[in-house]
Amino acid sequence: MEKIKVQVCLGTTCFVMGGSNLQELNEIIPKKYGDKVEVAGSNCLGLCSIQWEYSKAPYVKVDEEVVHEATVEKVLEVIDKKLAEK
Amino acid sequence: MNNAGQTIHLKKEILVRIIKSFFSKDFEEKIRLIPFDMRPKGMEVPYRCCIYKERAIIKDRVIAGLGFPIEEDDETISLKTYAKRSMDRNELDGKNLTVLQAACKGCATNRMYVTDLCQGCVARPCQSTCKFGAITIINGKSVIDNSKCKKCQMCVKACPYNAIVKITVPCEEACPVGAIKKDETGFASIDEEDCINCGRCISACPFGAVHEKSQIIDILKELVSGKKVVAMIAPSIAGQFPGNIYQLKTAIKKAGFYDVYEVAQGADITANTEAKEFVERMENGEKFMTTSCCAGYNQFIKKHLQEIKPYVSDTGTPLYYTAEIVKKEYPDAVTVFVSPCVAKRAEGFDNENVDYVMNYEELGALFVAKKIEILECEEEKYVKESSKQARCFGYSGGVAESVKASLPDESIIKPTIINGLNKDSIRQLKKCASCGQTDDGTNIIEVMCCEGGCIGGNASMNNQKMAKKLIDTLASNSPEIDKL
Structure with a gap:
């Protein structure tokens, strides 16, 4: 089974608009999902650069799905949904 | 301190918009438009009763962001004027915090409250534990006389049904020196004589009603x-x-x-x-x-x-x-x-x-x-x-x-x-x-x-x-x- 890839945007906008709390995902995901999901911080994903879209930051990408105004809970929910689909 | 809430997100978004406006070609007009850009016509109302109140509150937050006290705003002055005044200003005053009364919910007063969970029990531990005689039983339920209650919370601890709760005002609870209080209008205000500028009320208020007066401009x-x-x-x-x-x-x-x-x-x-x-x-x-x-x-x-x-x-x-x-x-x-x-x-x-x-x-x-x-x-x-x-x-x-x-x-x-x-x-x-x-x-x-x-x-x-x-x-x- 192919791993689900989670990218947490560490761009300035995401970090400032609340993404700092998402660093917890680095600890939670391996604990909860083992090697089924991999998580990594990423340089700016470029999602905030569209006019005023910064207000929807922070962003996380779960495979190709973009989670806006991301929180730890929201991201875990998307991962669970993806795992159930597989 | 927990800064994860939506209010912080909102405050930061407003700051970004103020700064972007500053670097734009028409600062004053861009500032005037912030409440409308953030809450455009037809948008679903996220928090308050209507879009007009949302905009009014955002306007007040912009006033604080431009470095002015919200308390002194009489609502007749436009953001455009505030923007101009912020550009013309040459010095700062020493006040750092300002309360947005339109956002302040005017929380229920800090007191003990008997909920419907009161079973009207025979033992009545709340009544016997109260040293101030503030609890009487009316129609089989406990009732607290607020004029006698000293808020010691003994009744809260004594009730086996957890039927008595302490109603708190978050900013008052958070302030270590009792400098922020609901005044006679029921809304919060800060006593400058006592305030030590610790900023805890800012983080504590769930409505984001306390603002720092920004020097960003x-x-x-x-x-x-x-x-x-x-x-x-x-x-x-x-x-x-x-x-x-x-x-x-x-x-x-x-x-x-x-x-x-x-x-x-x-x-x-x-x-x-x-x-x-x-x-x-x-x-x-x-x-x-x-x-x-x-x-x-x-x-x-x-x-x-x-x-x-x-x-x-x-x-x-x-x-x-x-x-x-x-x-x-x-x-x-x-x-x-x-x-x-x-x-x-x-x-x-x-x-x-x-x-x-x-x-x-x-x-x-x-x-x-x-x-x-x-x-x-x-x-x-x-x-x-x-x-x-x-x-x-x-x-x-x-x-x-x-x-x-x-x-x-x-x-x-x-x-x-x-x-x-x-x-x-x-x-x-x-x-x-x-x-x-x-x-x-x-x-x-x-x-x-x-x-x-x-x-x-x-x-x-x-x-x-x-x-x-x-x-x-x-x-x-x-x-x-x-x-x-």
Whole structure:
């Protein structure tokens, strides 16, 4: 089974608009999902650069799905949904 | 402090919009449009009763962002006028906090309340436990007479059904000195005489009704004026942004600053000077000394605990020494202190070497508005590399540790750490002041007003655990502090 890839945007906008709390995902995901999901911080994903879209930051990408105004809970929910689909 | 809420997001979004407006072609008009841009016609109303109230509240938040007190707004003046006034303004006033009464919910009064869960039991432990005779039984249920109730909460604890609750007003609960209260109108207001500018009410209010009066416009004006604007960054900043402090230096310069100094540089001087003072005081037979670098604590001493003054170190704060160094290096510089603290705004206002103070949220908003990616910035060294101990000034225990590490004989120092001013720690400090000594024979008291230290400041953006980890990573690669 192919791993689900989670990218947490560490761009300035995401970090400032609340993404700092998402660093917890680095600890939670391996604990909860083992090697089924991999998580990594990423340089700016470029999602905030569209006019005023910064207000929807922070962003996380779960495979190709973009989670806006991301929180730890929201991201875990998307991962669970993806795992159930597989 | 928990800054994860939506209110913080909203406040930051407004700051970004103000800064973007400043750099646009028509500042005044762009400012006028902020409430409409954020809540356009037809948009689903996210929080309040209607879109008009949403816009009215955003307008008030913009007023605070432009640096004006919301209390003095009579609603007739347009944001355009405020924008113009902010551009024409040449000096700051000393007030740092402002309450947005339209956002203030006017929470139910702080009191005990009997809920429907009251079973009207036979034992009536609430009634027998109340020392003030405030509880009577009416129609088989307990009723509290608020004129007699002293809010001791004994009934809350006594009820086996958990039927009695304490209704709290979050800002009043959070304030360590009782300076914020619901006034006769039912809305919160701050008593300047008592307020120590700790900023806890800002974080505590679930409606985001307490605002810092921002100096961002004044700082932006200096940045575009061609003057040398120098940023002085507090030690706790190491845990607050992506990237490291060397990349951050480049990022801040990209935002328009001429140079960047670590306030940790001044913290090294504070630690050494305070260690020297500690030795002298102990040799003179004094029993204890308290640290003096926390701005919230200094305000607390000034307004609430003058008695402890003789025991407080006379050493300057890290900001004091850093600002002195910067003004010596660049006599014509405009200095801006960057920190997570409201009380430092008061310290900056009183120190002629500190021209402006901005917080981490405002710096973050400036990066967002100018699209500066810290992780993509080159690293640039600081002129003087600060010590490991100085770089840990921003969390609880860090200051005492640095004083200790400065001493040739570390065994003479026995620290007590006050991690946050609250009712208990205030009582403890009062006792030390009146007895002239500590309970347990410790001889230095480190006081930090915020729980966790500066990393728990109201404008800190990262959670404390991560922030401390990032600071420790930087510290582990830093040189040891000089011994006396």
